[in-house]
Amino acid sequence: MPAIRPxxxxxxxxxxxxxxxxxxxPVFITKNGCExxxxxxxEAYDRSxxxxxxxxxxxxxxxxxxxxxxxKGIDGMEVLEEMRKKYNYDV
Numbered sequence: 001m002p003a004i005r006p007x008x009x010x011x012x013x014x015x016x017x018x019x020x021x022x023x024x025x026p027v028f029i030t031k032n033g034c035e036x037x038x039x040x041x042x043e044a045y046d047r048s049x050x051x052x053x054x055x056x057x058x059x060x061x062x063x064x065x066x067x068x069x070x071x072k073g074i075d076g077m078e079v080l081e082e083m084r085k086k087y088n089y090d091v
Contacts, residue, residue: 002025002026002027002028003019003023003025003026003027003028004027004028004029004030005019005027005028005029005030006029006030006031007029007030007031007036007037009029010029016039017041020039020040020041020044021041021043024041024043024044025040025044026038026039026040026044027039027040
């Protein structure tokens, strides 16, 4: 269940910080009964960024796989070989 707190509780920064770290998930702050802010610990933020980055990578991989299956893409090994020839680079 998400943590929801009124904005007046932000006056007690130590308690809000401890809550964010203890829950390790976003805390929703309301103002006049409406959603206003979302705060979280830096650990929870890093974890959410990692999840977003992983989803973006998966999306890009799926897009690339679809392009290859539709013969729209270029095989990576072919690209490397062309670069080796163009720039006279041998690995």
